[in-house]
Amino acid sequence: MAIVKLRPITPGQRFLIKTSVDVSKTNAPNRRLTQSKLRISGRNCYGRITMRRRGGGHKRLWRVIDFRRDKIDIPAVVERIEYDPNRSANIALLKYADGEKRYILATEKMAEGSAVVSSNEPQDEYDEGMALPLFLIPQGLKVHCIEYEPGKGAQLVRAAGGAAQLVAIDGDRATLRMPSGEIRCVHSRCRATIGEIGNAEKGKTSLGKAGRNRWLGRRPRVRGVAMNPIDHPMGGGHGKTSGGGHPVSPWGQLSKGKPTRRRSKPSNSSIVVRRNGRKVRKS
Numbered sequence: 001m002a003i004v005k006l007r008p009i010t011p012g013q014r015f016l017i018k019t020s021v022d023v024s025k026t027n028a029p030n031r032r033l034t035q036s037k038l039r040i041s042g043r044n045c046y047g048r049i050t051m052r053r054r055g056g057g058h059k060r061l062w063r064v065i066d067f068r069r070d071k072i073d074i075p076a077v078v079e080r081i082e083y084d085p086n087r088s089a090n091i092a093l094l095k096y097a098d099g100e101k102r103y104i105l106a107t108e109k110m111a112e113g114s115a116v117v118s119s120n121e122p123q124d125e126y127d128e129g130m131a132l133p134l135f136l137i138p139q140g141l142k143v144h145c146i147e148y149e150p151g152k153g154a155q156l157v158r159a160a161g162g163a164a165q166l167v168a169i170d171g172d173r174a175t176l177r178m179p180s181g182e183i184r185c186v187h188s189r190c191r192a193t194i195g196e197i198g199n200a201e202k203g204k205t206s207l208g209k210a211g212r213n214r215w216l217g218r219r220p221r222v223r224g225v226a227m228n229p230i231d232h233p234m235g236g237g238h239g240k241t242s243g244g245g246h247p248v249s250p251w252g253q254l255s256k257g258k259p260t261r262r263r264s265k266p267s268n269s270s271i272v273v274r275r276n277g278r279k280v281r282k283s
Contacts (some may be wrong), residue, residue: 003204016208019201022111023090029063030093033103037062037086039217057217060085063077066102067145067153069118069131069191074098078129081198088160092129104129105145105158107195118191119258128195134174135188139166144197146176148267149189154191156184161200165172166192175272178197183273195226224250 008014028220038135042054063084076094079101083092094116104116107128116129122136133150135141142163145154157164167175167183174188207213210220216243224247232250247255262270271280 003201012201012209012211015206017204017206019082020200021090021207022081023083026080026082027273029061029082030101030103033064033101034061034135040196041217044048053219053221054217055219056211056214058215062086063091063103065091066104067102067146067155067158068151069154069193071096071100071102071118072116073119073121075115075117077203078106078112080112081110086127087158089158089162089170089197090160090199104193106198108146108198108200109194110198129193131191131193133189134166134192135167135169137192137194139168141166141194142177142196145193147192148185148186148190150189154193156186158272160197160199160202162200163196164192172259178275180275181277182271182275184264185272188189195238198244217248 002020004018004020006013006016006018032279037060039057041056042049044050044052059160063082063086074096076096077094079095080093082093082103086107089104090106092110092114094102094104096102101264109128110116116127116130116131118131120133120136123130123132126132126138126141131145134143134146142165144157144163146156146164147153148155156176159179162179164179165177167177169175169188172188173185176184176186178184224234225240227235227238233248234253246257249255268280273279
């Protein structure tokens with residue numbers, strides 16, 4: 001995978017930067033593994049806008065991803081690598097020995113014909129795409145698609161290029177170093193997939209033009225300092241000025257520096273070291 005800059009034949013290609021990923025040329029996904037996706041355009045269940053600057057965009061089908069990996073000891077082969085419009089990572093279509101097909105997140109070195117398996121027994125070799133409980137994975141390996149509770153399905157490390165490192169196993173506790181630098185503990189029987197998620201160069205891409213943002217369902221955004229004082233607390237003034245105040249939202253809530261994580265969040269108890277390097281005090 002490499003970064004590609006196109007020859008600027010059109011204005012939209014002048015600033016376009018994309019990745020060259022070996023994905024299948026078949027545009028249609030597996031029909032049995034797709035569902036219709038309702039576009040809510042930033043509205044809640046009452047029809048009120050709770051997330052601004054959302055709407056429009058191309059129609060999408062939801063790809064059903066197998067985050068549980070519960071087909072134990074049944075070998076599978078990667079049939080093809082596909083693009084998924086609903087996530088940053090690419091997906092791989094697996095064909096199991098019993099004929100069933102499922103989608104999983106594609107790893108960095110995964111290609112057509114690669115063999116993967118999900119097991120509950122120790123292995124001689126630990127290849128990419130293999131799903132095992134954490135207590136069976138050697139320490140130091142990179143893993144992704146990690147369960148937070150055993151049997152619930154993968155919830156951690158699912159973005160493109162993401163990988164956590166298994167630091168230690170102590171009884172029923174597994175210590176992981178997350179991609180953000182945070183050190184977190186989960187149950188050692190939680191399943192994880194070995195390897196790093198592919199499409200790691202996703203963050204280095206550039207859309208190239210405003211219209212491509214609209215294709216993704218993102219509407220234009222106006223800066224608060226460019227508005228009038230009646231429309232935004234940071235609006236008004238002569239020239240570029242925000243009134244000397246701290247950056248806030250249109251409703252006066254601090255937009256920079258305020259912690260956004262709830263103190264009562266249940267998963268706080270599993271954090272050992274935060275991403276800023278501070279150790280969490282256990283009360």
